Amino acid sequence: MPETRIPKSEKAVAKRDRIIEKGFELMCENGYYKTSTPDIAKAADVSTGIIYQYFKDKREIFIEGLKRFADSVLFPMMDVLDSSDATMAKVDLNDIERILDRLITLTVQSHRLTQKAHEELEMMAHADEEIGNIFKSSELAMTKKIGTFLEKNNIMLENPIEKIHIIYGLVENYCHETVYHHHEGMNNEVMRSEVIKIIKNMVVCDN
Amino acid sequence: MPETRIPKSEKAVAKRDRIIEKGFELMCENGYYKTSTPDIAKAADVSTGIIYQYFKDKREIFIEGLKRFADSVLFPMMDVLDSSDATMAKVDLNDIERILDRLITLTVQSHRLTQKAHEELEMMAHADEEIGNIFKSSELAMTKKIGTFLEKNNIMLENPIEKIHIIYGLVENYCHETVYHHHEGMNNEVMRSEVIKIIKNMVVCDN
């Protein structure tokens, strides 16, 4: 029983990377169960056999992919904050509105890119404990990052952790509506401004 | 081509029901793909064969289960509102708080019962159009119900559709946290009261 090998040569590493990238992509796109190992091999332009030298099984490809892309796929907010906190010094009410606006825009963009990935990811997280834990740790990282961001901007919230989660949920919810669902009678712009209004209220009138 | 039979006898109907109930349960619990037809047969205490007299295929069991349990599984809020709008005449600020509290409590309870179902359902909804439509129509029904409820209580909102969706999202998010996730450092009670505060703000100070 050959242990999965961690490749050293540059070429081999690139190959392993390609398997993860393409495999994870396919699984997110079409679903874990509808993606076969030969499919992955073909997409990554490698042979079926080599996959089992780098990975114990199909599941491991998914996990590897998730670990690698977790932050950007699950929590695009992270990148937003990363790029934000460098440029901003102090924020006032108008700044908050601008930041929120930018945050939402980028999050929507990111959702649009990852398309079908989210539901698939959520279902895997629920079906598989290890995968669930990856989610949790990513979420934790993001929560911390938001906290840091707020701190840097001298925004002191009561119950920051809880508020951050709520804010995160509000933005996610808006994104889902915009990217996936489109319910009857809903106006995206209206929903967006309502969401921003709520968040602003939470941050500013913190009482 | 054997058409699926619709059973008449009481016993047969009960059997069909058991297949739907147990099958849907297993699929929600362990995942659609990890639930085999023999598994379902065993759980429902019937033979494999009978399943295919009542259902075209495995997918139909899931859809049937979804249709049947959609409202209670997906949108437990519905039941809450059903029982609320009969008893209430006019609401003031305190009433709203009480209603919200009750809404949340019942929604959490319901989520607890359905356990792992939600993510599985969402992933199916995303993978299968027909299933997705069942979701949408249930959501629509719930939105309307909330609207009616507000109307009856003389609560006039600007942008009611959007606000209702946001409220629905907030409650769902809280439930997920409570029932499934439990993030590090989070306090449920605090999150709950923050959510209620936000909703109250949305409903009362509608400006």
Added chain:
Amino acid sequence: MPETRIPKSEKAVAKRDRIIEKGFELMCENGYYKTSTPDIAKAADVSTGIIYQYFKDKREIFIEGLKRFADSVLFPMMDVLDSSDATMAKVDLNDIERILDRLITLTVQSHRLTQKAHEELEMMAHADEEIGNIFKSSELAMTKKIGTFLEKNNIMLENPIEKIHIIYGLVENYCHETVYHHHEGMNNEVMRSEVIKIIKNMVVCDN
């Protein structure tokens, strides 16, 4: 293990007959393996269960049907001869041509009615010895009948058995062409007159 019952009551006999008739019909039409027992039950307007009180298994229905319809389905020539030898007294050359013409016309008609039955029957005959024997005995009966017919008409052939088979084959072949195949470039009328010419030659110029 309940032995198959031979029904006495008029009603029951009619039911059994209907099963044979409709079952055999379906099997000939759609193929033995593509005809299910429930299909037969439905077509005969009886319950599935009752079939197994009259017949050991599906195969027995086929055999019963074959026995019953063998002569008319397999060898429509029989009926032709039955109706011919009554009316004819002596034959001359012209009579032979007329008889042949009538024989062929009726045989074609019969094939048209039985449509797809023939190939199915042949394949069953080949797959199942007992069924094959039914064929053989029917063929024997027909050969004898043709012999009697010739005798009655004072047509004495050398090697009558062999000639009769050849004649039978020629007519069958023509019928297949007319009813089922229709090869490119073939003219039915021409083929027909060629076949008649050959047979006439066999019968008249018997040297």
Added chain:
Amino acid sequence: MPETRIPKSEKAVAKRDRIIEKGFELMCENGYYKTSTPDIAKAADVSTGIIYQYFKDKREIFIEGLKRFADSVLFPMMDVLDSSDATMAKVDLNDIERILDRLITLTVQSHRLTQKAHEELEMMAHADEEIGNIFKSSELAMTKKIGTFLEKNNIMLENPIEKIHIIYGLVENYCHETVYHHHEGMNNEVMRSEVIKIIKNMVVCDN
């Protein structure tokens, strides 16, 4: 949706061939429906899985087998003619008798080899249009070949297409009698000479 693979390596090609050969053999021998995929795999000494890498489904094995063996199985006459028309220059009455004799001998031999295949093939041809078409095109090829053969030998027939079909039918009929049936009271030698006499008459005294 795994596309069927066309093997390149010599070994793989041999394996695919073995599946076709053995599978087709079994299907002809025991019937299409009585031959299971595992049966075929066992007979070809391969795994079940590999079958579905080379063939879309069971039916395709049959069709492939038919295509491959069609000419020799269905129309052994072809080979006979192929080997004949090279050697012959001009024919007289005696030559025709010799050629016919050889034709019949070889056709009987071929039928003996293919054994039970014919009825099975005919039933498949009737149940499946694509299979039927393979038959037809093979028949057409044979008809043309016979025509060419006659032409080369300066035998000009009136209504050649129809006559060729009749000849073909006569030979087939004789072969069936010899190889499969053996009716009571029939003498093969006698039948054979009668058939030859008829054909000779058709070809020579073409009037």
Added chain:
DNA sequence: TATGAATGAGTCTTCATTCAT
């Protein structure tokens, strides 16, 4: 290392037959 042909356990589904009513 890499290939891709090969494996075979496991899946969904069908249907001849039985059996409780």
Added chain:
DNA sequence: TATGAATGAAGACTCATTCAT
């Protein structure tokens, strides 16, 4: 007798994984 619901063995087919080269 008659029903038709129920059975479960067996079939076609898939796919994660292995292995000869």
